[in-house]
Amino acid sequence: MIKKLKNIIQLLRTVDLEQIEKLSQKVDLPAVMKAVSKMEDNQLKGLMKMLTSSSKKREAPPIDADFYAVEAKLSPEDRALQLRIRTFLETEIKPIVNKYWLHDEFPFEIIPKLAALNVCGYVYEGYGCAGGSSLMDGIIAAEFGRIDPSIATFLGVQSGLAMGSIYLCGSEEQKQEWLPKMQRLEKIGAFGLTEPEVGSATAGGLTTTCKKTEAGWVLNGQKKWIGNSTFSDMTIIWARDLEDGQVKGFIVRKENPGFAVEKIKGKMALRIVQNGLITLTDCLVPESDRLTGANSFRDTAKVLQMTRAGVAWMAVGCARGAYENALAYTLQRKQFGKPIASFQLIQNHLVEMLSNLTAMQTLAFRLSELQDEGKLKDEHASLAKVFCTLRTRDIVSRAREVMGGNGILLEYNVARFLADAEAIYSYEGTKEINSLIVGRSITGFSAFV
Known part of the structure; x- marks a missing residue:
């Protein structure tokens, strides 16, 4: 006593x-x-112990979503570029995206600021491009996705699909005309492959047609879900040649007669991205605007293979953004007198999210290494697209769950990631189609039809 x-x-x-x-x-x-x-x-x-410890303010560890220090493998120069991009996105993009996402509008005022970053067409050699690595190009996509997948998609269409089509399939004259201006974002591009009734079957089922005439090529048909197309200066259009049945590519300028675009409204995801329904009615395209290196769907597939890796990285960024926002929220939000991050079930969700995110990061990192080594195959890109977008859906769902009712409010950001993850999951090849590409490579059997 x-x-x-x-x-x-x-x-x-x-x-x-x-x-x-x-x-x-x-x-x-x-x-x-x-x-x-x-x-x-x-x-x-x-x-x-309780009385003395409660008087001390508990310091939470810093939020570090790079749990396996993947970014430590970057060169000092690449790491500096990554941090410069991150600072730009945090200060210039993050404060405005919820407003534009809510109103289904694009923030055109950011285009000169994006151009100043000098990362558009990052992997291409010449034409004002940096000639950088595929790995760093993926890191850039992830950084953009971490703040807003819509702006990441805008850049992916411009830098990857549109510029990539010209870089891989265009003539030297076409490259000189378009790539330097597109790299500086003075000219905006779009990429028209998907159609209202043709999504996954584009390899052999395009209904948009092209026919060679004395005046040039005449294109007829429709393209749907074409990002940037409502304000782009040109759109890469893929069409089936009525003469030989092969898929060919064209640079279609916005002023071409017979070219019309209608904005797609009522989207629940990637609302900042301006998707259009393109109608081509006897649209005349001169021979000089035909992509000379695009003569079959195999040439289209080369572009898709390159950009599909970028979509995997974009999914990594989307998942990282959701995880970081959710973790920060759980450290601040209190219930029963304690931060909810101290509860077992919340920690379980956070660890599941981090586990998936870390697996995605390491897979995407190795994917880009293969790309830089010249060893990338369709099945490599497809497996990454399948896994990363599938796991992203799980991460954003758990992020919303740990935030309770606040998880559906834009001001907490996770609601936007939750919705946008659904679009990333579907575009550039659905899970099913990409799974069949991988399945064909490991079994030798094609199960597409």
Whole structure:
């Protein structure tokens, strides 16, 4: 008993009289003393530990979504570029995206700022492009996806699909005309492959046609879900040649007669991306605007293979953004007097999210290494697209779950990631189609039809 009282007196000595006076107004101090005096030694030690530890402010560890230090493998120059891009996105893009996402509009004022980053067409050699690595190009896509998948998609269409079609399939004259201006974002491009009734079957089922005439090529048909097309200066259009049945590519300028675009409204995902329904009615395209290196769907597939890796990285970024926002929220949000990050079930969700994210990061990293080594195959890109977009859906769902009702509010960002993940999951080849590409490579059987 004497030992207990000594411990209590020692604790009380750390409290001044004014604090005791304030405490006596809230609780019955004699009753508290009586209850404490009846405690066992181990109970008293626990009480004292609780009282002393509660007075110390608990410092949460920094939020680090790169759990396996993948980014440490970047060169100092690439790491500096990554951080410069991250700072730009945090300061210039993050504050405005919820507003534009809600109103289904594109922030045109950011285009000169994006151009100043000098990352458009990052992997291409010449034409004002950086000639950088595929790995760093993927890191850039992830950084954009981490803040907003819509802006990441805008850049992916411009830099990857549109510029990539010209870079891989265009003539030297076409490259000189378009690539430098597109790299500086002075000219905006779009990529028209998907059709209203043809999505996955584009390899052999395009209904948009082209026919060679004395005046040039005449294109007829429709393209749907074409990002950037409502304001682009040109659109890469893929069409089936009525003469030989092969898929050919064309640079179709916005002023071409017979070319019309209608904005697609009512989307629940990637709302900043301006998707269009393109109608080609006897649209005349000169021979000089036909992509000379695009003479079959195999040439189209070369572009898709290159950009599909970027979509995997974009999914990594989307998942990372959701995870970081969710973790930050759980560290601040209190229930039952404690941050919800201290609860077992919340920690389980966070660890599941981080596990998937880390697996995605390491897979995408190796994918880009294969690309830089010249060893990338269709099945490599397809497996990454399948896995990363599927796991992203799980991560954004758990992020919304740990945030409770606030998870559906734009101001907490996760709702936007949750919706946008659905579009990333479907575009540039659905899970099913990409799974069949991988399945064909590992079994030798084609199960497409």
